[in-house]
Amino acid sequence: MDVATYIQAGRDRFIADLKEWLAIPSISGDPARAGDVRRSADWLAASLRDQGFPTVEIWETPGLPAVFAEWPAADPAAPTVVVYGHHDVQPVEPLDEWDTEPFAPVEKDGRLIGRGTSDDKGQVFFHTLGIRALLAASGATAPPVTIRLLIEGEEESGSVHFAELLRTHRDRLACDAVVISDTTMWAADVPSMCTGMRGLTEVEVTLRGPASDLHSGSFGGAVPNPLHAMAALLAALHDADGRVTLPGFYDDVVPLTDEERELFARLPFDEAAWLRTAGDSRAAYGERGYTTLERVWARPTAEINGMWGGHTGPGGKTIVPREAHAKISFRLVAGQDPGKVQLAFRTWVDDHTPPGIVADIHVPGGGVRPCFSPIDSAGVRAARRAMERAFGGEVLFTREGGSGPEADLADILEAPLIFVAVGLDGDRIHAPNEKVEIPLLLKGAETSAYLWEELAAALR
Amino acid sequence: MDVATYIQAGRDRFIADLKEWLAIPSISGDPARAGDVRRSADWLAASLRDQGFPTVEIWETPGLPAVFAEWPAADPAAPTVVVYGHHDVQPVEPLDEWDTEPFAPVEKDGRLIGRGTSDDKGQVFFHTLGIRALLAASGATAPPVTIRLLIEGEEESGSVHFAELLRTHRDRLACDAVVISDTTMWAADVPSMCTGMRGLTEVEVTLRGPASDLHSGSFGGAVPNPLHAMAALLAALHDADGRVTLPGFYDDVVPLTDEERELFARLPFDEAAWLRTAGDSRAAYGERGYTTLERVWARPTAEINGMWGGHTGPGGKTIVPREAHAKISFRLVAGQDPGKVQLAFRTWVDDHTPPGIVADIHVPGGGVRPCFSPIDSAGVRAARRAMERAFGGEVLFTREGGSGPEADLADILEAPLIFVAVGLDGDRIHAPNEKVEIPLLLKGAETSAYLWEELAAALR
Numbered sequence: 001m002d003v004a005t006y007i008q009a010g011r012d013r014f015i016a017d018l019k020e021w022l023a024i025p026s027i028s029g030d031p032a033r034a035g036d037v038r039r040s041a042d043w044l045a046a047s048l049r050d051q052g053f054p055t056v057e058i059w060e061t062p063g064l065p066a067v068f069a070e071w072p073a074a075d076p077a078a079p080t081v082v083v084y085g086h087h088d089v090q091p092v093e094p095l096d097e098w099d100t101e102p103f104a105p106v107e108k109d110g111r112l113i114g115r116g117t118s119d120d121k122g123q124v125f126f127h128t129l130g131i132r133a134l135l136a137a138s139g140a141t142a143p144p145v146t147i148r149l150l151i152e153g154e155e156e157s158g159s160v161h162f163a164e165l166l167r168t169h170r171d172r173l174a175c176d177a178v179v180i181s182d183t184t185m186w187a188a189d190v191p192s193m194c195t196g197m198r199g200l201t202e203v204e205v206t207l208r209g210p211a212s213d214l215h216s217g218s219f220g221g222a223v224p225n226p227l228h229a230m231a232a233l234l235a236a237l238h239d240a241d242g243r244v245t246l247p248g249f250y251d252d253v254v255p256l257t258d259e260e261r262e263l264f265a266r267l268p269f270d271e272a273a274w275l276r277t278a279g280d281s282r283a284a285y286g287e288r289g290y291t292t293l294e295r296v297w298a299r300p301t302a303e304i305n306g307m308w309g310g311h312t313g314p315g316g317k318t319i320v321p322r323e324a325h326a327k328i329s330f331r332l333v334a335g336q337d338p339g340k341v342q343l344a345f346r347t348w349v350d351d352h353t354p355p356g357i358v359a360d361i362h363v364p365g366g367g368v369r370p371c372f373s374p375i376d377s378a379g380v381r382a383a384r385r386a387m388e389r390a391f392g393g394e395v396l397f398t399r400e401g402g403s404g405p406e407a408d409l410a411d412i413l414e415a416p417l418i419f420v421a422v423g424l425d426g427d428r429i430h431a432p433n434e435k436v437e438i439p440l441l442l443k444g445a446e447t448s449a450y451l452w453e454e455l456a457a458a459l460r
Numbered sequence: 461m462d463v464a465t466y467i468q469a470g471r472d473r474f475i476a477d478l479k480e481w482l483a484i485p486s487i488s489g490d491p492a493r494a495g496d497v498r499r500s501a502d503w504l505a506a507s508l509r510d511q512g513f514p515t516v517e518i519w520e521t522p523g524l525p526a527v528f529a530e531w532p533a534a535d536p537a538a539p540t541v542v543v544y545g546h547h548d549v550q551p552v553e554p555l556d557e558w559d560t561e562p563f564a565p566v567e568k569d570g571r572l573i574g575r576g577t578s579d580d581k582g583q584v585f586f587h588t589l590g591i592r593a594l595l596a597a598s599g600a601t602a603p604p605v606t607i608r609l610l611i612e613g614e615e616e617s618g619s620v621h622f623a624e625l626l627r628t629h630r631d632r633l634a635c636d637a638v639v640i641s642d643t644t645m646w647a648a649d650v651p652s653m654c655t656g657m658r659g660l661t662e663v664e665v666t667l668r669g670p671a672s673d674l675h676s677g678s679f680g681g682a683v684p685n686p687l688h689a690m691a692a693l694l695a696a697l698h699d700a701d702g703r704v705t706l707p708g709f710y711d712d713v714v715p716l717t718d719e720e721r722e723l724f725a726r727l728p729f730d731e732a733a734w735l736r737t738a739g740d741s742r743a744a745y746g747e748r749g750y751t752t753l754e755r756v757w758a759r760p761t762a763e764i765n766g767m768w769g770g771h772t773g774p775g776g777k778t779i780v781p782r783e784a785h786a787k788i789s790f791r792l793v794a795g796q797d798p799g800k801v802q803l804a805f806r807t808w809v810d811d812h813t814p815p816g817i818v819a820d821i822h823v824p825g826g827g828v829r830p831c832f833s834p835i836d837s838a839g840v841r842a843a844r845r846a847m848e849r850a851f852g853g854e855v856l857f858t859r860e861g862g863s864g865p866e867a868d869l870a871d872i873l874e875a876p877l878i879f880v881a882v883g884l885d886g887d888r889i890h891a892p893n894e895k896v897e898i899p900l901l902l903k904g905a906e907t908s909a910y911l912w913e914e915l916a917a918a919l920r
Contacts, residue, residue, distance in 0.1 A: 198677065202776040210739030217658065217862020220791055221761030222752045223741040227786075228698065228764055235695035238688065279670030279782065281683040283816030292682045301681030304688055305779050310766035311787060316662045316824060318789045318862070319765050322739065326687075327771060329778045331680050356743030364776060402677020402778070 003449040006133040007442050014129050014445070015107065015438065017047060021087075021121055022105040022114045028064050028088035028157040037064045037153050040087045044124075044151060045069070051128050052135075053149075059169065061161035064088065064153035068169070071131065073146045079176040079459035080146040081452070084409055085124035086155035086182065089116040090430045097432035110438050117436040118427035123181040124151055126422070126441050130448025137449070144456035148173060152405070155182070159405040166412040176459045177379045177416050178409045179451070181444075184423040186267050186398055188437060191391040193384060194419035195260070195375055196298065197403030199332035201341050201367030202305075205349055206360040207233070207324045213310070214320040223320060224356035227309050230324035233352050237302050237328075241288040244302045244330075246344040254334035256298050260375055263397045264293050297399030301331045331401065338367025369407035371417055379418045382458035386450035387420065390443050420447060463909040466593040467902050474589050474905070475567065475898065477507060481547075481581055482565040482574050488524055488548035488617040497524045497613050500547045504584075504611060505529070511588050512595075513609075519629065521621035524548065524613035528629070531591065533606045539636040539919035540606040541912070544869055545584035546615035546642065549576040550890045557892035570898050577896040578887035583641040584611055586882070586901050590908025597909070604916035608633060612865070615642070619865035626872040636919045637839045637876050638869045639911070641904075643860060644883040646727050648897060651847055652856040654879035655720070655835055656758065657863030659792035661801050661827030662765075665809055666820040667693070667784045673770070674780040683780060684816035687769050690784035693812050697762050697788075701748040704762045704790075706804040714794035716758050720835055723857045724753050757859030761791045791861065798827025829867035831877055839878045842918035846910035847880065850903050880907060 001009070026040035027033040041058055048056045048069040055070040067087065073080075092102040092115050100106045105114030112122065131143055138144075150173065152162055166173065186192040209226040210219075239245050256264075271292055275281045286295035295301075305328065310321030330341050342363050353359040373380050375397055387395045410417050422444035428434045461469070486500035487493040501518055508516045508529040515530040527547065533540075552562040552575050560566045565574030572582065591603055610633065612622055626633065646652040669686040670679075699705050716724075731752055735741045746755035755761075765788065770781030790801050802823050813819040833840050835857055847855045870877050882904035888894045 200677070200778065202778070210741045212739040214739050214741075215862065216761075216763045216765065216789060216791065217660075217860070219738045219741075219756060220763045220789075220861065221759060222744055222746045222755040223735070223738050224743060224745040225763060227767050228694070231691045231694035231697075231764065231767070234688070234691035237691075275683070278679045278683050279672040279674050281670045281674075281679075281816060282818070283684060284682055285684040285814070285816055286682045295682040296679060299681060301676070303676045303680045303685060303778070303780060304691065304770065305676065305777055305781065306770035306772045307687050307691070307784070308768040308772040310764065312766045312768040312785070316787060316789065317765055318660065318662070318763070320763060321765065324767070325772070327776060329676060329680075329776065331676065354745070356741060356745055358742070400677070401680065402675065 001136055003133045003137045003446055006136045007129060007445050010129055010132070011442060015112065018122060018125050019105045021047070021125065022116050023103050025103045026088045026153070027091050028154050029091055034064060037088055041065045041067050041153055044087055048128065048149070051132060059165060061154065061165050063161050066153050066165060067149065067151040069149040071143055071147045073144060074140065074142040078145050078456055080148060080174065081177050081179055081455055082148045082150055082173055082175040082413065082415070083127055083179045083181065084150055086120045086152040087124065088153045088156050090119070090156050094432065099433055111435045112438055113433060113435045115434055117434055118423040119429035119434065120182045122436040122441050123421055123423060123444065126444035127181065127448045129445035131452070133445060134449040134452055143452045145452050147452065148175060155404055162405045163408045163412060166408055170412060173413055175413055175415050177418055177455060178413060180406055180417055180419045181421050183400060183419050183421040184425050185421065186396060188424060188440060190268065190396060191387055191393065192396040192398045193380065193387065194400055194421070195380060195397050196334055196372040196399040197370060197406055198401050199336065199338060199368045199370035199403060199407060200329060201332065201338035202327065202329045202364055203342060203345050204325065204327050204362040204364065207353065208322065208358045208360065209356060210320065210322050213322050216318040216320050219320055224354060225320050226324040226357055227321055229354055229357045230307065230309065230326060233349065234304055234307070234326060236352060242286050244300065246341070246348050248344055249300065249341065252335040252337065252340070253300060254372060256294060260397060261294065264291070267293065267396055267398070269293055296401040298333055300333050300336055303329050303331070305329050332370045334370050334372030336370060338369060342367070368403055369411065371403060371407040371410050373417050373419065377416055378458040379416050379455065382454035383418045383420050383451055386454045387447045389450045390446035420451060461596055463593045463597045463906055466596045467589060467905050470589055471902060475572065478582060478585050479565045481507070481585065482576050483563050485563045486548045487551050488614050489551055494524060497548055501525045501527050501613055504547055508588065508609070511592060519625060521614065521625050523621050526613050526625060527609065527611040529609040531603055531607045533604055534600065534602040538605050538916055540608060540634065541915055542608045542610055542633055542635040542638045542873065542875070543587055544610055544638055544640050544642070546580045546612040547584065548613045548616050550579070550616050554892065559893055567898070571895045572898055573893060573895045575894055577894055578883040579889035579894065580615070580642045582896040582901050583881055583883060583904065586904035587641065587908045589905035591912070593905060594909040594912055603912045605912050607912065608635060615864055622865045623868045623872060626868055630872060633873055635873060635875050637878055637915060638873060640866055640877055640879045641881050643879050643881040644885050645881065646856060646858055648884060648900060650728060650856060651851040651853065652858045653840065653844060653847065654860055654881070655840060655857050656794055656832035656859040657830060657866055658861050659796065659798060659828045659830035659863060659867060660789060661792065661798035662787065662789045662824055663802060663805050664785065664787050664822040664824065667813065668782065668818045668820065669816060670780065670782050673782050676778040676780050679780055684814060685780050686784040686817055687781055689814050689817045690767065690769065690786060693809065694764055694767070694786060696812060702746050704760065706801070706808050708804055709760065709801065712795040712797065712800070713760060714832060716754060720857060721754065724751070727753065727856055727858070729753055756861040758793055760793050760796055763789050763791070765789050792830045794830050794832030796830060798829060802827070828863055829871065831863060831867040831870050833877050833879065837876055838918045839876050839915065842914035843878045843880050843911055846914045847907045849910045850906035880911060
């Protein structure tokens with residue numbers, strides 16, 4: 001029985017099992033649901049044991065548990081691959097916008113509808129079917145690579161204990177590659193792989209002038225106004241080409257290759273439709289010389305997220321205000337380090353603060369490092385072949401504009417990332433009526449089956 | 461008996477009467493005190509009748525009443541002078557910072573302490589002593605000019621009905637000059653006259669981008685951010701010389717004369733001390749080519765009073781916000797028109813709004829026109845002579861950075877303004893422990909006595 005036939009044969013059982021898991025409301029952001037997140041972990045652990053994983057463990061954290069499972073390759077010299085996903089889900093409010101019960105999954109018109117179907121239980125679960133399909137097709141009792149599943153329980157609430165979990169179990173997670181199954185493809189008929197996610201660092205700046213708000217009749221025009229200074233500072237953060245002016249900001253950026261740009265350009269992108277999804281934005285605008293997709297996926301940014309100071313209530317108040325505030329976030333791309341950007345920002349603000357104004361910069365955290373998988377790396381090429389075998393056509397590339405704990409996986413496990421996923425942007429993840437396309441889940445299982453063969457060869 | 465002797469002789473009675481008036485808590489901003497403002501008007505009307513004014517009337521408004529009194533000159537061809545002041549006072553909170561009861565005026569070390577002593581009852585009342593002193597010294601039964609007192613009851617709550625009152629009684633207020641006694645001198649030993657007050661216009665601008673806040677991971681760097689647009693817009697409102705960039709903004713400005721600048725420069729100005737009064741401002745900053753006093757008195761400004769948009773609460777929120785707001789006020793000087801500045805601002809914002817951003821401008825009112833009395837005008841020269849005779853030395857010039865209803869007096873009555881006042885910046889008007897220097901009040905009375913003689917000659 002070949003892989004595809006096995007998967008078709010196992011479809012109904014696969015969907016029935018997945019529905020059972022989806023019925024557990026594992027909302028990690030709701031403390032009242034902690035018990036459900038534990039039930040979800042237990043359910044997955046039991047299912048993995050049933051499906052043949054020789055080692056299955058619940059890994060505790062100070063918060064909610066992860067599930068670890070290992071299926072060693074027969075050949076001790078075979079590569080090892082960690083598969084990352086998560087078993088917790090987003091909250092379901094507003095409930096009245098759901099057409100069905102979020103935790104009573106329903107199959108309809110080839111779709112499975114319910115919370116977690118696409119993000120991320122469905123995408124975790126297709127790997128189990130894929131592994132069994134490969135074993136059935138090959139007649140082997142063990143996969144050609146050692147597979148280590150790590151299915152987190154706190155992704156939807158910020159993965160707050162995840163880096164520590166990785167450090168604690170670093171030896172048992174040693175691997176040659178990390179497969180991430182928590183992203184999307186371009187479209188059902190345009191299969192694609194993500195090859196990078198932007199990082200993030202946030203900063204807050206306060207500019208202080210006089211010790212108290214001043215009457216602008218008595219003092220206006222003769223002392224520095226912190227709001228003027230803030231406007232000037234933030235206006236200077238970009239040049240006329242839309243580039244960020246922090247010295248050295250682009251120095252470490254891994255440039256887009258001509259090949260990746262060319263592959264991006266082949267994606268059927270409808271900018272007018274995209275602008276509608278962007279809150280009916282009236283125009284695209286960004287760094288000169290890059291397309292919209294390049295800007296959101298592969299170029300770093302500085303974005304003012306909030307700005308305030310002085311009188312912001314109804315009516316007028318003719319003051320020179322005592323201080324001005326801004327919150328700014330930088331999206332970072334491959335090669336950039338949040339700490340270096342924070343330092344560059346501090347230096348730049350100090351250099352741009354006018355006489356009579358004192359700047360105070362607060363950096364609320366270390367930031368999120370970007371992650372990146374070069375399209376010509378062995379792992380990405382192997383996964384692309386697996387996906388092209390499953391989908392029967394060319395697989396293109398995308399990136400994502402934001403990210404979760406992916407960089408921690410790459411950095412702590414010191415392994416390249418490979419993004420294999422079959423979700424769609426239209427799956428309404430984090431929203432009412434989340435769904436997944438069942439044919440794509442099965443293509444995901446098929447991709448998974450081929451992936452272990454391809455990776456065994458590519459990473460050896 | 462000469463003027464000075466009469467005033468010395470009348471001092472105790474003058475202070476005793478003034479204390480009676482000050483004891484009436486005529487706080488126009490407090491609806492519960494409306495009856496007290498009426499009592500204050502009645503008290504003043506009775507006192508003016510007692511002191512010999514042939515005509516005394518209470519003038520009603522839709523709010524609180526003004527007092528009108530007229531003492532015609534014997535010579536029907538003599539000039540007419542309107543004297544403006546107000547009988548309402550500021551609130552007295554915080555009460556626990558007062559060393560004495562605000563409405564139980566106390567004489568101490570040559571000062572009279574209590575709400576309204578300097579702003580403005582004391583300064584209104586010195587005119588009554590001055591008029592009687594002149595009549596006593598000259599033996600006349602009528603002053604050499606027709607004097608028309610107009611003592612408002614709503615100045616401390618925005619003079620909301622004052623322009624209408626002026627229009628209603630325009631014929632009875634016809635005059636050759638308006639004497640304003642509601643300002644300050646430079647210092648007790650540096651007598652000075654105010655010669656102008658800045659006007660004001662306020663505007664609010666909203667810049668809108670997407671219809672909703674957007675996730676900066678998905679959209680950041682590829683759509684216009686209204687906060688960036690606001691920073692750029694407001695940063696462009698001034699050039700590197702601190703000049704306002706609105707086209708035509710300075711076209712109508714009556715420039716400072718060399719003589720006025722030279723007289724300003726002779727004022728003993730301690731900039732370090734001034735910066736301390738300016739909320740411990742760390743530096744003076746403003747339009748290049750002008751001194752601090754010139755900047756606050758005689759140069760127009762654009763001041764951002766408030767600015768806000770996006771996430772302004774605790775923590776981070778990585779959004780491209782949907783809109784940005786700012787409140788801006790312009791201080792205007794002689795020659796400038798609030799309506800023209802509002803229009804220039806509208807045009808300028810339209811010209812500076814980037815693609816993808818829509819600007820919405822709100823102008824909350826018509827603004828306040830600046831007022832100005834050239835130092836070489838007949839009225840100002842006459843008043844300066846009167847003041848120099850009273851003080852026995854040179855009188856310098858100042859201006860004020862903000863203003864109340866003065867421009868309405870000049871514009872509706874079509875008469876030049878003359879500022880005659882003896883308050884000090886240190887009188888703590890609008891604050892706890894307001895006081896007035898009694899010797900200066902008496903110098904004010906003496907100035908007033910000479911003023912009618914000087915104006916009779918100068919305005920004939």
